[in-house]
Amino acid sequence: MKPADQFEIAQITDATLEKYNRPGPRYTSYPTAPVWKDDFGPDDLESFYARAETAASPLSLYMHIPFCESLCLFCACNVSIQKDKKVAIPYLDALKREIEHVSQRVSKNRPVIQFHWGGGTPTYLTPAQMEDLFGHARQRFSFTPDAEIGIEIDPRVTNRAHLETLRRLGFNRLSMGIQDFQPKVQETIHRVQPYELTRDLIIAARDLGFESLNVDLIYGLPYQTAASFKDTIDKTLTLAPDRVAMFSYAHVPWLKKQQGSFAEHLPEGMEKFRIFRAGLERFLGAGYLYIGMDHFARPGDELAVAQTNRTLHRNFQGYTTKAGADLYGMGVSAISSIGAAYAQNRREVPAYQEAIGTRGIATMRGYRLSADDLLRRAVIGRLLCHTVIPKHEIQREFSINFDEYFAPELQRLEQARDEGLVILDSKEIRVTSLGRIFIRNVAMAFDRYLHEQQMDHRPLFSKTL
Numbered sequence: 432m433k434p435a436d437q438f439e440i441a442q443i444t445d446a447t448l449e450k451y452n453r454p455g456p457r458y459t460s461y462p463t464a465p466v467w468k469d470d471f472g473p474d475d476l477e478s479f480y481a482r483a484e485t486a487a488s489p490l491s492l493y494m495h496i497p498f499c500e501s502l503c504l505f506c507a508c509n510v511s512i513q514k515d516k517k518v519a520i521p522y523l524d525a526l527k528r529e530i531e532h533v534s535q536r537v538s539k540n541r542p543v544i545q546f547h548w549g550g551g552t553p554t555y556l557t558p559a560q561m562e563d564l565f566g567h568a569r570q571r572f573s574f575t576p577d578a579e580i581g582i583e584i585d586p587r588v589t590n591r592a593h594l595e596t597l598r599r600l601g602f603n604r605l606s607m608g609i610q611d612f613q614p615k616v617q618e619t620i621h622r623v624q625p626y627e628l629t630r631d632l633i634i635a636a637r638d639l640g641f642e643s644l645n646v647d648l649i650y651g652l653p654y655q656t657a658a659s660f661k662d663t664i665d666k667t668l669t670l671a672p673d674r675v676a677m678f679s680y681a682h683v684p685w686l687k688k689q690q691g692s693f694a695e696h697l698p699e700g701m702e703k704f705r706i707f708r709a710g711l712e713r714f715l716g717a718g719y720l721y722i723g724m725d726h727f728a729r730p731g732d733e734l735a736v737a738q739t740n741r742t743l744h745r746n747f748q749g750y751t752t753k754a755g756a757d758l759y760g761m762g763v764s765a766i767s768s769i770g771a772a773y774a775q776n777r778r779e780v781p782a783y784q785e786a787i788g789t790r791g792i793a794t795m796r797g798y799r800l801s802a803d804d805l806l807r808r809a810v811i812g813r814l815l816c817h818t819v820i821p822k823h824e825i826q827r828e829f830s831i832n833f834d835e836y837f838a839p840e841l842q843r844l845e846q847a848r849d850e851g852l853v854i855l856d857s858k859e860i861r862v863t864s865l866g867r868i869f870i871r872n873v874a875m876a877f878d879r880y881l882h883e884q885q886m887d888h889r890p891l892f893s894k895t896l
């Protein structure tokens with residue numbers, strides 16, 4: 432892995448940022464969610480459930496718990512702010528009903544290799560509620576002994592009893608939101624979370640034997656500076672997480688109005704880039720490997736090994752080592768990726784509960800991938816995970832002539848090549864260390880829908896850096 436100075440970040444000028452730091456997807460799916468269609472409903476998802484039984488791929492299950500006790504102002508997730516925890520009772524009833532519905536359509540021979548709880552705040556639930564929900568799913572699916580079982584936790588609402596319950600149930604991975612340790616930043620984003628609180632929870636998690644600990648940071652938050660972010664990272668390094676996700680703050684006030692409250696205090700352009708650079712340098716300097724886009728891992732971590740072995744994959748939760756699994760998402764707004772289809776559940780809790788109550792399924796929209804979509808998904812996936820596209824692999828898998836099929840895309844990449852972001856040759860497309868910083872932009876060259884979306888003039892995505 433290249434050290435920080437070889438990332439050629441010194442070459443990045445205002446002009447480079449001007450050119451590449453523009454709105455673009457994070458490609459947790461291709462095609463991206465704005466392309467999905469409202470005419471994809473429950474019957475369509477049922478047909479993909481049935482088809483998936485023929486392929487019999489392993490399973491990745493996702494449960495969405497949408498509730499949070501208070502709103503973090505930067506948050507762009509689909510959340511429901513509820514002080515009264517009684518709301519969880521009917522929600523969990525509906526979720527369990529959906530689990531039952533899905534499990535009746537999935538053979539017990541299909542192993543669950545990944546089970547993930549996200550939100551919202553899954554530890555909004557009491558330990559007893561978590562145990563009940565976990566047991567309900569566990570009885571209905573066949574988990575492999577080494578299944579990756581993870582949960583997102585908010586240290587502000589997670590106590591030792593939560594952790595003890597999770598560990599006893601078999602959870603082995605924790606992902607913890609930090610975002611930033613500076614008090615001024617925390618106050619502005621309405622997420623006050625002292626360092627000591629996070630530290631003590633991590634000590635407790637290690638004590639209980641959780642195998643892997645991820646923390647989330649965000650660069651580009653209001654009042655952040657490169658110096659203040661270095662301090663946040665130095666504190667984070669004392670916690671020695673196995674993995675770090677360092678996300679770019681996504682400013683989408685047309686979707687999340689509350690983000691407008693601090694818009695004038697956001698670091699922009701080169702200043703935001705300096706913050707990113709501070710993070711990159713600090714983590715690489717501390718021996719972490721840059722997995723891609725926004726992820727770092729310690730050498731030896733499964734993600735780092737998967738990247739070396741070219742078995743890394745990308746899904747709605749970011750990077751994963753579990754390739755080839757069908758993702759069954761359950762809960763409000765949850766997304767499934769099954770065979771050649773994506774499907775998303777209803778986004779509001781009452782509508783979700785009503786739909787589940789009526790027929791056990793709550794699909795709101797989705798997408799059937801065409802042959803071209805599947806091909807481009809494979810190309811973009813290789814770029815984001817391995818930073819190289821060996822043309823012969825794609826040609827063999829999709830029976831095409833790469834250079835002919837992608838002639839316009841290759842032409843589009845010539846400018847990126849001239850600026851040192853990619854190396855184009857007859858055998859492969861290889862992203863340089865400089866190009867890794869702008870990898871979303873490189874991937875965008877292969878997105879056939881982006882041009883139409885840009886023509887639409889509706890803001891859809893946050894900026895790429």
Ligand code: SF4
Binds near residue numbers: 502508585
């Ligand atoms: S706790 Fe997490 S999901 Fe909830 S509002 Fe804050 S960032 Fe968003």
